[in-house]
Amino acid sequence: MTEQNSPSDQKSGSKDAESLWEFVPLADYHIPGLPARSAAATSWTSLKRIFRRANEESTAAVKEEAKLSALPQVRLKYLVQPPNLSEAARALDASLNEWMLSCTSDCPVKFVIGQPHSDHAEIVRQWGLRYKATPITPPTYQQIFTGDGRWFDSWPVSDLPWILPNLERCYLRHASGLTLLRELFERAENGRLGRGVIGCDSWGWAYLQRVWPMSRPDALTLQAFDGQRLASLLTHLVALRSNKRICFRNARTGNDILTIPGSDSEVPREIVELAAHCRGNVGIAILYWRDRLRTEPDTEETNSDADKKMSEQGETDEERVWVSAKLSEPVLPIGTDEYTAFVLHALLLHGGMPASLLPELLPLSHYRCMAILLRLRNAGVVEWKQGCWWVAGLAYENVRGFLCGHDYLADGF
Secondary structure, eight states: OOOOOOOTTBOSSSOOTGGGOOEEEGGGOOOOOOOHHHHTTOOTTTTOOTTOOTTOOOOOOSSOGGGOEEOOHHHHHHHSOOOOHHHHHHHHHHHHHHHHHOTTOSOOEEEEEEOTTSOHHHHHHHHHHHTTOEEOOOOOHHHHHHTOGGGGGGSOOSSSOEEESOGGGSOOSSTTSSHHHHHHHHHHHTTTTOSEEEEEEHHHHHHHHHHSOOOOTTOEEEOOOOHHHHHHHHHHTOOOOTTEEEEEEETTTOOEEEEESBOOOOOOHHHHHHHHHTTTOHHHHHHHHHHHEEEOTTHHHHHHHHHHHHHHHTOOEEEEEEEOSSOOOOOOOTTOOHHHHHHHHHHHHTTSBOGGGHHHHSSSOHHHHHHHHHHHHHTTSEEEETTEEEEOGGGHHHHHHHHHHTTOOOOOO
16 A cells, blocks of 8 residues: 555654554453443444533534534545555554564464454555565365365475464354364464464454463554544644645534644544544544545535636635534344344454355354344345455444343453
């Protein structure tokens, strides 16, 4: 991905773009909290107050949500660009630097754990490009079921490192779906595969710790994005037009949240609350932010002419982008039962999967699995992409809370 083009003075907080990404041992991951003055009063289970201020006296909104329009995709592209994951890969490299330089390391394999929708696999891939590491393709589902050891023939015999970005794709929660994984762990820990980096989804990692209960305190994860980090990142994701100031404004209160370019200031309360709600998961936070942005119906029509006029006059124009006060998070359908929980848990433990495999792992028929998936899709809770069913990003927090509330095994984030 290309570097973001926001100038250096467009920061909200003291961190520059590259220092926002930091990889730490799992035990050092710190879930962002709410400000003390609102922690007791704010109920995040209801998910209704993410963009309200604690001292708000009136519930009358500055802008009526019904009169605001969703931004067109072309505009969203500039207001919320994809994060530059090469910066994250450089941060990972800094954490792995000592390990890479140590030719006598007693730890031939390093693990990088990432939460859903946090792009951990792509970060590992980009790190691998820096060292010409050999990417290892996960085994096919047929190879997993049969324990086909020929999969290990794909490992390199050179001194160069290798990467396996998606460990969650190398097993199935089934009596016949763990043989290859156990063999992988044994070979990797004994150094028989050489030096490598393995990426794994956090839910898959939680399950695999039960399968191969070996302590790995050196496993790394991307440090949580608290309010300051998140505000800085959202600022860097904006591609400014010339002579244009962009003001993100709370649609309920009319208060400014972010102004770009703008001087350093206290981190907006709305961003602090968003970071806390997402438990530091930057991928989920960006999805929420992107989904909240609104415009007045006639604003987009006049932007082009206004930009041209301001450019000719050498003046700076301000564009307002409204941040919705409402959360449009998909919620689980009424009457969600244990079978639906089975399906959702399986999707999370395997980092998404095709519907054809669910009956192999669950006490459900293919038709029952499909009926559940289609019902969840209609509710916006799951989505179909890249040949698999996934828990949708905007529904993840609700699904996670539901499963944790019913004592299902969950990740540690």
